[in-house]
Amino acid sequence: MKIGFIGLGIMGSRMAANLQKHDYSLVVFNRTRDKAEPLLDRGAALADSPPKLAQQVDVLFTMLAHPDAVEQAALGANGFLNHLRPNALWVDCSSVNPSFSQKMAAEAARGQIRFIDAPVTGSAPLAVDGKLTFWVGGDAADVDAIRPLLLCMGNKIVHVGGQGMGTSMKMVVNLLLGTGMAAFAEAMELGQGLGLSQKMLFDSLLSTPTVAPFLALKREKIEGGNYEAEFPLRWMQKDMHLASVSAYESGVALPLTNVTKEIYRLAMRGGHEPKDFSAIYEFAMGDDGKERTASP
Numbered sequence: 001m002k003i004g005f006i007g008l009g010i011m012g013s014r015m016a017a018n019l020q021k022h023d024y025s026l027v028v029f030n031r032t033r034d035k036a037e038p039l040l041d042r043g044a045a046l047a048d049s050p051p052k053l054a055q056q057v058d059v060l061f062t063m064l065a066h067p068d069a070v071e072q073a074a075l076g077a078n079g080f081l082n083h084l085r086p087n088a089l090w091v092d093c094s095s096v097n098p099s100f101s102q103k104m105a106a107e108a109a110r111g112q113i114r115f116i117d118a119p120v121t122g123s124a125p126l127a128v129d130g131k132l133t134f135w136v137g138g139d140a141a142d143v144d145a146i147r148p149l150l151l152c153m154g155n156k157i158v159h160v161g162g163q164g165m166g167t168s169m170k171m172v173v174n175l176l177l178g179t180g181m182a183a184f185a186e187a188m189e190l191g192q193g194l195g196l197s198q199k200m201l202f203d204s205l206l207s208t209p210t211v212a213p214f215l216a217l218k219r220e221k222i223e224g225g226n227y228e229a230e231f232p233l234r235w236m237q238k239d240m241h242l243a244s245v246s247a248y249e250s251g252v253a254l255p256l257t258n259v260t261k262e263i264y265r266l267a268m269r270g271g272h273e274p275k276d277f278s279a280i281y282e283f284a285m286g287d288d289g290k291e292r293t294a295s296p
């Protein structure tokens, strides 16, 4: 079976590497060619355009930044969708909104291409370890067909429902991640404003059920002031926006998410865009992100 992989950023590069480790034959494409080099060194083939990649593969994975990038890669002037062979499988792992997944599924069906949405939870370190969680939307038979491939990259595969249900679950998960991180930053700001040390707050809060477990994984970044991106803040803002779009489409109100989305946008404007999304802490604390002492 020949596998194509388009989108070799933080996540895609690591996911594709795990397919390679399991001896699958890979053809890859990335807008910025350099990012493909480590995979090419280990034997992957490079396609110089998405159509040339599509012509060769049975299964195509995409792991791209946002809906526009996916749409451009699939349906743009140099798009892959019209070049996949009938009955090929397109697995979109990008974090996109469910109505967009359903639109891509319909476009794929017109060319007799099978479509699965399979976004992931878990950042760069879990991607390296092959321990991602996949939230999968699609026909059961198609999901079964690609399960062995997903298990090279993840250790939890949840078949949520039909096309668009994987990305539906992803919207819900990232709403919790984005608002949870921002609420934690605000709570820490209050604590330090009241004279509690950062260490006291971390030690105390992380041992209570009041904070989400993922926040323990962000402690080192926050204490060290090193916000190198595992999950870029700009993509968290994008996910908050896509949750908001999905709420509009389904008649649901998300006041908290919409306010949080704008906080992330302000952080982007303040220069935190390429950093890890935990840099919302640095933004909340002021420019230096350093520990606060109580003062009016």
Ligand SMILES: NC(=O)c1ccc[n+]([C@@H]2O[C@H](COP(=O)([O-])OP(=O)(O)OC[C@H]3O[C@@H](n4cnc5c(N)ncnc54)[C@H](OP(=O)(O)O)[C@@H]3O)[C@@H](O)[C@H]2O)c1
Pocket: 006, 007, 008, 009, 010, 011, 012, 030, 031, 032, 035, 063, 064, 065, 066, 068, 069, 072, 073, 093, 094, 095, 096, 120, 121, 122, 123, 124, 230, 231, 232, 235, 236, 239
């Ligand atoms: N990082 C995480 O922890 C994490 C976890 C779960 C889900 N996700 C989701 O996974 C997806 C990828 O995230 P990432 O962290 O790997 O981001 P990333 O490192 O920024 O990679 C983004 C990828 O999309 C490509 N891209 C962006 N805009 C494009 C365009 N207009 N046309 C063609 N290609 C384009 C980039 O190509 P270039 O290399 O040329 O820029 C790169 O391959 C996103 O949807 C993100 O929300 C990320």
